[in-house]
Amino acid sequence: MSGVNEKKVHRGIELGMVGCHVCGKVSDVREKHCPRCGTCLHIRKPDSIDRTMALLIAAVIMYLPANLLPILTTRELGISTESTIIVGMMDFWNKGSYPIAIVIFMASIVIPTIKIVALLWLCAAAKGLVPHSARRLGKIYWITELLGRWSMVDIFVVAILVTMVQLGNYIIITPGPGALAFAGVVILTMFAAMSFDPRLVWDQLKREEVLSSAEPLSEYE
Numbered sequence: 001m002s003g004v005n006e007k008k009v010h011r012g013i014e015l016g017m018v019g020c021h022v023c024g025k026v027s028d029v030r031e032k033h034c035p036r037c038g039t040c041l042h043i044r045k046p047d048s049i050d051r052t053m054a055l056l057i058a059a060v061i062m063y064l065p066a067n068l069l070p071i072l073t074t075r076e077l078g079i080s081t082e083s084t085i086i087v088g089m090m091d092f093w094n095k096g097s098y099p100i101a102i103v104i105f106m107a108s109i110v111i112p113t114i115k116i117v118a119l120l121w122l123c124a125a126a127k128g129l130v131p132h133s134a135r136r137l138g139k140i141y142w143i144t145e146l147l148g149r150w151s152m153v154d155i156f157v158v159a160i161l162v163t164m165v166q167l168g169n170y171i172i173i174t175p176g177p178g179a180l181a182f183a184g185v186v187i188l189t190m191f192a193a194m195s196f197d198p199r200l201v202w203d204q205l206k207r208e209e210v211l212s213s214a215e216p217l218s219e220y221e
Contacts, residue, residue: 068178
């Protein structure tokens with residue numbers, strides 16, 4: 001028998017404490033408003049998973065026109081040419097502009113897809129619908145936070161190209177409806193990440209830990 005007793009770690013919710021999501025002050029859970037900034041206090045973000053899923057579904061719907069509609073319209077000597085994200089990326093690649101093509105591919109296809117899939121996985125994990133571990137979920141959430149910082153790269157690339165290639169009446173480049181749809185995808189995924197409460201994942205892990213540690217009843221009981 002070990003001589004060292006394990007010290008139980010209590011969570012704030014178990015002690016009746018809640019942290020303000022605006023200023024971070026920890027207050028009694030019975031308080032309805034933060035005594036420091038007056039923000040309404042919640043143990044967890046209200047309807048976090050439902051809000052996140054609704055925003056993700058809207059982002060997926062917007063993702064289709066973002067890739068199918070033209071993101072740039074080029075008018076050269078009176079001739080207009082429309083380019084989607086994929087077509088524009090392939091044009092840059094064929095012309096030898098590999099860094100720009102890679103940036104467009106990563107920012108327009110890879111990053112939004114990974115972020116949407118990661119948030120869907122976290123929502124499913126919070127509901128206990130997928131196998132998971134604390135270490136794996138921590139990495140997935142860290143990835144969503146990291147990708148959120150690079151979500152607007154493609155929009156910046158479009159803006160830079162528009163300003164660089166304006167040559168008076170010879171060549172005029174204007175953003176197309178695909179750019180607006182892609183901006184909608186970026187905004188929706190940003191709000192989805194903000195509405196998701198990662199503490200729900202740890203609550204689910206805690207419930208599973210309690211259930212797994214409970215002794216099974218005898219068949220005669």
